[in-house]
Amino acid sequence: MLCALSAGCATDPNLLTAPEANRYQCENDVAFTVKFANDSAVVNSNRGYEVLYRTAGGLTPSQTVYSNPRMRAEFGLGATGREAILRYLLQPVVVRCVQV
Numbered sequence: 001m002l003c004a005l006s007a008g009c010a011t012d013p014n015l016l017t018a019p020e021a022n023r024y025q026c027e028n029d030v031a032f033t034v035k036f037a038n039d040s041a042v043v044n045s046n047r048g049y050e051v052l053y054r055t056a057g058g059l060t061p062s063q064t065v066y067s068n069p070r071m072r073a074e075f076g077l078g079a080t081g082r083e084a085i086l087r088y089l090l091q092p093v094v095v096r097c098v099q100v
Contacts, residue, residue: 024084026097032086034073041066043073043086 021033021044032045039054043066050071057065063076070090077083082099 023100024097025100026084026086026095028093028095030086030095030097032097034075041073041075043071045086047088 021035023031023033025031030045030047032043032047034044035042041052041054043050043052050068052066052068052071052073055065055067055072057063057074058076060076062081063074066073066075070088072087072089074085074087077085078098084097084099086095086097087093088095
């Protein structure tokens with residue numbers, strides 16, 4: 001669904017299993033990996049590929065927020081800091097995730 005709305009969002013299967021990436025499993029059968037570097041987050045999921053940039057947000061220093069015009073991702077949530085939320089802004093769809 002997201003791929004139909006954004007160009008060039010083919011999923012690279014190597015990124016979904018990359019050992020240096022953080023892996024997340026979400027509700028609604030969404031799974032993704034994320035790599036953080038230079039105030040950006042590269043999210044590669046079974047719904048597409050997005051480069052997100054650090055934005056203001058988060059209630060604590062451990063909570064980080066990244067976004068672009070199509071997606072907003074919030075990391076460092078939950079009691080252990082291993083939860084995340086992905087917001088697909090064009091649909092609007094929100095999925096809750098946990099790091100695995």
